Amino acid sequence: MRDYEHKAQYYESDQMGIIHHSNYIRWMEEARMDYLSLIKFPMEKIEAAGIVSPVASVDCKYKKPCRINEVICIHITVKEYNGVKLVLGYEMYEKETGELRAVGNSVHCFTNRDGQIVILKKEWPEFDMALRGSREEKGGAG
Amino acid sequence: MRDYEHKAQYYESDQMGIIHHSNYIRWMEEARMDYLSLIKFPMEKIEAAGIVSPVASVDCKYKKPCRINEVICIHITVKEYNGVKLVLGYEMYEKETGELRAVGNSVHCFTNRDGQIVILKKEWPEFDMALRGSREEKGGAG
Amino acid sequence: MRDYEHKAQYYESDQMGIIHHSNYIRWMEEARMDYLSLIKFPMEKIEAAGIVSPVASVDCKYKKPCRINEVICIHITVKEYNGVKLVLGYEMYEKETGELRAVGNSVHCFTNRDGQIVILKKEWPEFDMALRGSREEKGGAG
Amino acid sequence: MRDYEHKAQYYESDQMGIIHHSNYIRWMEEARMDYLSLIKFPMEKIEAAGIVSPVASVDCKYKKPCRINEVICIHITVKEYNGVKLVLGYEMYEKETGELRAVGNSVHCFTNRDGQIVILKKEWPEFDMALRGSREEKGGAG
Secondary structure, three states, rough: OOOOOEEEEEEEHHOOOOEOOOOHHHHHHHHHHHHHHHHHOOHHHHHHOOEEEEEEEEEEEOOOOOOOEEEEEEEEEEEOOOOEEEEEEEEEEEOOOOOOEEEEEEEEEEEEOOEEOOHHHHHOOOHHHHHHHHHHHHHOOO | OOEEEEEOOHHHHHHOOOOHHHHHHHHHHHHHHHHHHOOOOOHEEEEEEOEEEEEEEEEEEEEEOOOOOOOOEEEEEEEEEOOOOEEEEEEEEEEOOOEEEEEEEEEEEEEOOOOEEEEEEHOOOHHHEEEEHHHHHHHHHO | OEEEEOOOOHEEEEOOOOOHHHHHHHHHHHHHHHHHOOOOOOOOOOOOEEEEOOOEEEEEOOOOOOOOOEEEEEEEEEEEEOEEEEEEEEEEOOOOOOOEEEEEEEEEEEOOOOOOOOOHHHHHHHHHHHHHHHHHHHHHHH | OEEEEEOOOOOHHOOOOEEHHHHHHHHHHHHHHHHHHHOOOOOOHHHHOEOOOOOOEEEEEEEEOOOOOOEEEEEEEEEEEHHHHHHOOOEEEOOOOOOOEEEEEEEEEOOOOOOOOOHHHHHHHHHHHHHHHHHHHHHOOO
């Protein structure tokens, strides 16, 4: 699976002359949305099915600053998925040099619109299998 | 009616060392939401009534840059309101010096959730009067 | 010259279920940075030369809402350039349908780091010619 | 020390109808800047002294969603400070109910403009003491 690419934008810079750290959390979401599209369950489809996927937690470690116009590649990994809880890992590296810039994680669950936990294995086995499939594939490579 | 105040944030700065110009459009919205709360029609109430108020256009002229930790006051004026179209004007000035930093405008209409224009005078006369009332008050001061 | 493309992101949506209007101002900047790179004067080069290009004004008219995962193409035009003042126009349309979503403008000048106006024709004729060249090319097509 | 307050903004909402999770990282920064001002070392002063304070890592656990126009209070704690590394903790709760919405942490170091670690105890003892002082005060209350 190809890595997601984001070009760092001027409006993402701050007065330290580097990309503001909050944007990496947004890039992780960009990569996540791209990943969901790649496994054929884009967010529009998930939401149209009445399922929402709130973020339970995020973390990010900043290794080296990013600067405007750099292309940052994001390698996403399904670190954990048990049918209820999904843990994604992100490696962000600069495209030309391959230099690691940041690593992060996000934890997700799936609920219906009333906030009740949805067990994907029962209620949407195709999506459940897509998440498991991409995990195994990734696990094998990791 | 008191002016809205926003403290310019670090994450709003850019690598020019000033506040990024896109944030002023967001500050205009902050002042607009505050204005709607002041006239007793906060956005939650408007949306709960099934009415949405998309932005038809915005403009902003930048006079002098803003910097982090400056408090920017925003004076909002109802420039035009005819029951269908609402034009708001914004003067943004630095609190301590009173120095003008930017001026802007936003144009709004009101629709139902299907995107059809709502004539407030007919369908929500109390809100219509609140918008007219604040206009006259402002007009008298201008 | 190819148009710039931006995929609308989840974090750019708002609770109306559409892309928040402030992001279009940022997309205009993305397209502008891309344009500067295409004419071989990327912003890094301009800033390294000690020149800053503050935004003097922006405006945007919203025709039809954008939604997440739509690819928005931005066609940029040099509307006016006299060696001191640069006016850029932006047409934003959805890639698949070609449907116009928004049109905007931005006005720029060029200064040194002390805020003094720089006359590009004198002080950086190569950049001046690049801006003029792209104007004529665009003008001929318009 | 009073807690920092942030009113959740419309432009911070997303199409789930809640505040987008990336904004909490920005609110943590707002609270941090406010804290630095309260201990008399506002970021302008730190940067004017040639010191930058990059974020080494952040994390945030989301307990319950925030909605527009809610006032979120942020209680900041110096969890760890050894003269080189600073760990701040954040508790974010809704003002009216006191309900906890999120908890987070950020880790910081201090460098000069060339990226070299600055040992505050040696190079800026007043700032070092201000960070220690607020730690002890907080520690005593915890």
